[in-house]
Amino acid sequence: MERRIILPGEKIAEGRLGAPNTYYDGAVTYAAVIGMVDDEGRYIPLENRYRPVVGDVVVGMVTDVRHAGYEVELNLPHGGFIPTRDIRLTLQLGDFVICRVKTVNEVGDVDLGEVRRLPKGKIIEFPSAKVPRLIGKKSSMIGMLKDYTGGDIMVGNNGYVWMSEKSDMPLLLKAIAMIERKAHKSGLTDEIANFLKSQVGDKPRTPTGGETGEGVESVGEEGETGAEPGYKNEQSESGSSGENYGQQ
């Protein structure tokens, strides 16, 4: 597939496109960030700043515990907020959480809901423009990474990636760095599959606790929050940050 890199200010389409990261001057839509246009005229941003949208799934870390709620670092200029009255679990400073964006106001302050605490692990920063690529079509990429590294992974639309302490972290970090570097190339899933096979061997290592491993559902207060859906990174392609990024 032919892909052309376009710079900010280059024309994408006549008329209004209404896509994120574009700029419309009344007649023509222009790219606002550096991106690619494929032969069907689809615009895919290569760099962007994460802008929260209601319904986004985000991963973050608790940075402040207050009477009214918790402040959560989300890779945004200002942290998100979890009001205490909306949740029943108690969080601590430094806890990793996955939540859904409930409201975003005019100045970009974020309120979060559907909070789940994540087990011990690690969070890394990934460009939010490339998140759909990390998840892959129907979670193909993320599923493969889970299989080969033996631990759970959670990806937020904000670009934070949580990985379980049980996974093979050096390998996982290498694979994720590779995905970031080659996010704009096609055939990425196969390439990563080959890389993982060369490192681990043909047989995916299945986590000790069966297929799903220690998923988010098995976290401490599951009884209290059980009514809420488990996050499975199914938002993949419909994510706000980059439409159709995972198509090959």
Place this chain on the structure above:
Amino acid sequence: MASSESKVPLIINGKRTDGRDMEDLRNLRIEVGVIPEADGSAFIEWGGNKIVCGVYGPRECIPRHGASPYHALIKCRYMMSPFASLEEHSRSGPSRRSTELSKVIREAFENLILADKFPNTQIDVYIDVLQADGGTRTASVAVAAVALANAGIPMKDMVSAVAVGKAGGMLALDLNKIEDNFGQSDMPLAMSHRDRKLLLVQMDGLLTRDEVMRILDMAERGCDKVHEVQAEALKRFYEKGEGETVKW
């Protein structure tokens, strides 16, 4: 600046002091992503100028009371190193000159950046001149535009800049330090690429109305050449797909 005329011969046999024709640019090279920790960065080598630029943000506004709920503040800090040129012997830090340059560069970008998407934040553009050889403000604009594109900050357009002046009685594109110091006039310009808007115009010395019109023509052609180099640098960076690293 414009000292006693023609003590120094600036044009000999139609060639300039460094062997260029009147409408030649100096050697120009741009590298993208030179500061991995920054959100966006670029390095420019333009004749004897060496300038590095880092872009951070949108991030929390400091001081907080300076923030605007309507748009991001753009903060630009141009700084010349103490070792950058023969004249700059003093300590580095704010001076009359660097304050002025920071202001004019900031104002050029305030016309381009879609700042209303990021309320209550600031975008920092740090420009450090490591080596100076005339025309650092135009080189700074050119490199900052590339760094902003690399940071994924939404912009209406790309901008290029070039200085045109009068040296040895003739109009010359892209003055170097000798021509700037001993020529008659110097006019730095920055022009947006698509809609050809002048975003920075300054002038030293005297020019006739006719000369200014010719300078605008020459500057437009010069800016196009600079834009080619900017576009090539960005495309090279993103096609190669290297230079970026996952932060952890």
